[in-house]
Amino acid sequence: MRPVHLLAAEALKLPLSTPFFLGKTAEDFRAGANLAVSGATALSQQVFKDMGLDLTILPPYSLDVQLEWLKRVLHMLAPTGPGAPPLHAYMYRKKALDNYSSS
Numbered sequence: 001m002r003p004v005h006l007l008a009a010e011a012l013k014l015p016l017s018t019p020f021f022l023g024k025t026a027e028d029f030r031a032g033a034n035l036a037v038s039g040a041t042a043l044s045q046q047v048f049k050d051m052g053l054d055l056t057i058l059p060p061y062s063l064d065v066q067l068e069w070l071k072r073v074l075h076m077l078a079p080t081g082p083g084a085p086p087l088h089a090y091m092y093r094k095k096a097l098d099n100y101s102s103s
Contacts, residue, residue: 020069026076033073037061 009016017032041048042063045055 020073023073029073029077033070035066035069035073037066040066 015031017034019034040061044062
């Protein structure tokens, strides 16, 4: 059974975002990046380990790991460094080009 949010997105003809593990290039994430992991926690595994809890049922992808994934995607989309424009400049330029090519 498909989740309701996917059915709604398809009905509205919205592009589905690429799961992080399937994307390799900036083009793969053109419609967005899906960083979600089922069962992931906000707390790192170390917190649970320090509490003496069993980690076998928890996926090793806590919020801090997902934030690192986000940084990698952002770097793919808009490399940083001296002289690099801010991320919003890339997003605006892409939107402007898309609007121009569709008119």
